Amino acid sequence: MTDPVLDIRGLNKSFGALRASQDIDLTLHPGEIHALIGPNGAGKSTLIQQIAGGLRPDSGQVIFDGRDVTGLSTAARARLGMGRTFQISALAMDYTVLQNAVLGALGARGGVYRFFRPVMRDADLLARARAALDTVGLTEFQALRTSELSHGQRRQLEVAVALTLSPRVFLMDEPMAGLGADGSRRLMEMLDDLRAQAPILLIEHDMDAVFALADRISVLVYGQIVATGTVDEIRANAEVRTAYLGEEEDA
Numbered sequence: 001m002t003d004p005v006l007d008i009r010g011l012n013k014s015f016g017a018l019r020a021s022q023d024i025d026l027t028l029h030p031g032e033i034h035a036l037i038g039p040n041g042a043g044k045s046t047l048i049q050q051i052a053g054g055l056r057p058d059s060g061q062v063i064f065d066g067r068d069v070t071g072l073s074t075a076a077r078a079r080l081g082m083g084r085t086f087q088i089s090a091l092a093m094d095y096t097v098l099q100n101a102v103l104g105a106l107g108a109r110g111g112v113y114r115f116f117r118p119v120m121r122d123a124d125l126l127a128r129a130r131a132a133l134d135t136v137g138l139t140e141f142q143a144l145r146t147s148e149l150s151h152g153q154r155r156q157l158e159v160a161v162a163l164t165l166s167p168r169v170f171l172m173d174e175p176m177a178g179l180g181a182d183g184s185r186r187l188m189e190m191l192d193d194l195r196a197q198a199p200i201l202l203i204e205h206d207m208d209a210v211f212a213l214a215d216r217i218s219v220l221v222y223g224q225i226v227a228t229g230t231v232d233e234i235r236a237n238a239e240v241r242t243a244y245l246g247e248e249e250d251a
């Protein structure tokens with residue numbers, strides 16, 4: 001098998017007496033969507049934050065592209081190609097769709113926002129931003145204010161912003177949350193394609209989406225991974241059904 005793009009080794013994180021991550025081992029390989037599921041409070045967001053750099057683990061390692069990034073900041077990891085879309089949107093609602101994408105591309109370059117107008121004439125940044133918008137299907141909306149987009153389109157834009165980094169990996173925390181059936185379907189189609197560009201670690205409560213998209217699933221319960229496997233393996237796993245899916249009686 002190819003080397004993992006992400007290799008999480010023995011990660012531990014406690015909040016006081018609460019062990020939010022317990023000896024977590026997890027890999028993400030090129031081309032795959034690895035979904036992380038588990039009940040509310042299981043520690044999914046805590047885990048992804050440690051991978052992204054927002055939280056420092058108590059022990060363990062985050063290996064990204066063969067390099068130990070455990071001590072690096074979120075910004076440094078982003079520059080190395082960790083693309084993130086999180087529950088709380090970082091989009092500037094008063095700016096246009098294109099401006100948000102350009103800001104993303106500027107962030108990738110490590111620039112500052114002060115020179116915003118010249119930035120909008122920077123051919124390289126514009127090209128990156130437009131390519132990302134094209135990939136997520138937002139080209140025709142580029143001149144709209146971001147506040148005018150639907151929820152689903154904002155999620156697409158968040159992915160476009162992440163894409164401007166030329167990410168080596170995507171970390172996604174509940175991208176389907178709050179989307180209607182149409183928005184979810186469109187986003188699922190997009191994620192299905194995106195995995196070819198960079199593998200995706202996906203936290204998602206929408207089980208239909210997870211079962212349709214994931215190559216592998218890890219189940220987190222009380223801070224521990226209780227199972228990792230293919231969709232079929234996870235569906236058939238008795239411990240998972242009891243602990244999380246709650247399907248035992250009517251299966």
Ligand SMILES: Nc1ncnc2c1ncn2[C@@H]1O[C@H](COP(=O)(O)OP(=O)(O)OP(=O)(O)O)[C@@H](O)[C@H]1O
Binds near residue numbers: 018040042043044046
């Ligand atoms: N900064 C913090 N300080 C103290 N406790 C925290 C902190 N962050 C998270 N926790 C606790 O750690 C546990 C795991 O939380 P986390 O948000 O990672 O779960 P989750 O699986 O992402 O839940 P959800 O599905 O509801 O988003 C919870 O009990 C939560 O209350």
